[in-house]
Amino acid sequence: MEIYFVRHGIAVERVNGLDNPERMLTKIGRKKTEKVASRLKELELQFDLVLTSPYTRAQQTAQIFIEAGLSQNLQICNQLSPEGNFIRWWEDWFESAQLANNSRLALVGHEPDLGRWAEILVWGESKDRIVLKKAGMIGVEVPITGSPVGRGQMFWLTPPRLLL
């Protein structure tokens, strides 16, 4: 099955260097993300499920994907937030989710986590070697049985400008 890690679009700046779960997409961030989503639709990409970090900027990004018709299913997943441990969660969740062999999932979240998780799926460990821009995407194919750690194949890594 295919997992697409999607970084949220451009959001308003931090205040005093502090992150805030409520930070929203800027007007430009929203527009760019909409263009990416509509290009993905043109490419006939369809997700069985979009899981998103609960942070506002991620939820807004996921919502744009839903509105573009890329999926009919959206769920919030706390393990995709900056404090989450997606990989551990995935191993449990996956057992019960019973996804089909050809499923496609979009996971909307944050850096540096998304790039690290992709590296862990593909190479078994993270070295922070993936550059994932805002509204950028990483595509990894993983087997649907057993742990996906170190068993993925990376087939997609796009800065958003490739999809505008």
Next chain:
Amino acid sequence: MEIYFVRHGIAVERVNGLDNPERMLTKIGRKKTEKVASRLKELELQFDLVLTSPYTRAQQTAQIFIEAGLSQNLQICNQLSPEGNFIRWWEDWFESAQLANNSRLALVGHEPDLGRWAEILVWGESKDRIVLKKAGMIGVEVPITGSPVGRGQMFWLTPPRLLL
């Protein structure tokens, strides 16, 4: 600086399972590669140099890049052929090439070598975890001083359909 590994376009089939350095791009392979090249031009990508494997299908792919205006410099590099050892060659060549910090190179060659070399630059070793389709591309940023092995950052991986 940025290195773009480019896999040659779709070529005519092997005969009796044997590879042949003279295999040429098919009509469809040529057309797809031309579309990719013209999209890269649209994205204002410009290469200081295109290095290509001496195999016909790679040279034709490189030539399409040149004709699309993506670079003015084309060189054949035997180390990009399926028997080549690009990484070792690179470490020597690089010293003498004196490339600028913001140089962009396109390296046209074959699988599984290109994916492996990209992995070696980025993660220090290859586990065959990158899927690189024909006319697909991998973008890796590497420092211009010292060995690039294990010091790259991957920022781009595209199946050709993203650029058609």
